[in-house]
Amino acid sequence: MDDIVRQALAKWPNVPSCTGWLMLDRRGNWRMRDEAAQASGSPGTAIRHDALLGFINRNYGADERGQWYFQNGPQRVYVELGYTPWVVRLSVDASGALVLQDQAGGVFEPAEVFVDEEGGIVFRDTQTPARIAVLHDHDLDIFSEHAALADDSLSGEFHWNNGTGLSLQPVRRADVAARFGFVSSPAALA
Structure with missing residues (x-):
């Protein structure tokens, strides 16, 4: 986990998590899923920005329930999985x-x-x-x-x-x- 993320967690410990907005598809692409994509069940738009992809990959983990997430600063963004983590x-x-x-x-x-x-x-x-x-x-x-x-x-x-x-x-x-x-x-x- 990045130091900047640890610092944000310490500063803002009670930020609510979110679900549905990020997906790891069957081919390993990270995808942003806006409200329209979530409502229609579509996988969303592939993320292509190298720095953002690196940030997601470095701050990707699982909680005690087996739910995978991306720790985006103080907010935990739970990931929809196309198949596996x-x-x-x-x-x-x-x-x-x-x-x-x-x-x-x-x-x-x-x-x-x-x-x-x-x-x-x-x-x-x-x-x-x-x-x-x-x-x-x-x-x-x-x-x-x-x-x-x-x-x-x-x-x-x-x-x-x-x-x-x-x-x-x-x-x-x-x-x-x-x-x-x-x-x-x-x-x-x-």
Whole structure:
């Protein structure tokens, strides 16, 4: 968390939080959702300002209920999640090693891999507490080049670096939030 945010929290500790105004979409884009976007259920306008994106990413976290938020100075802005709290991109570096990177630019080291009924890939990382991330759909080809799927398309093995094989486990998309302890729509709890 930025020092300026800590200072604002100390100066104004009781600023009410808000919900519905910020979304992390299925592809890792931060989106502003004005009243019209919220009313229509649209994802809103993608944020493109690099400094603002960096500020959001540095001040992004979860509360004790599994609700993800952006701490905007003294105000907590709860985030609507398009799927998971993190979105990762998969690439191959110059040495041929696979690299997973989250929407904030951080390294993501997978511990488990899940496949939902729509073909979405969900990773749990090695951190404590674990982060849960969906794979950006543009990277499914790279994923499939390093995975051996069983006939059911919901199990098999993902071949990670150094010969590490991670079992592919089935998961229902509707169960992901509850299974991994996060809230997709904090507005629903407000």
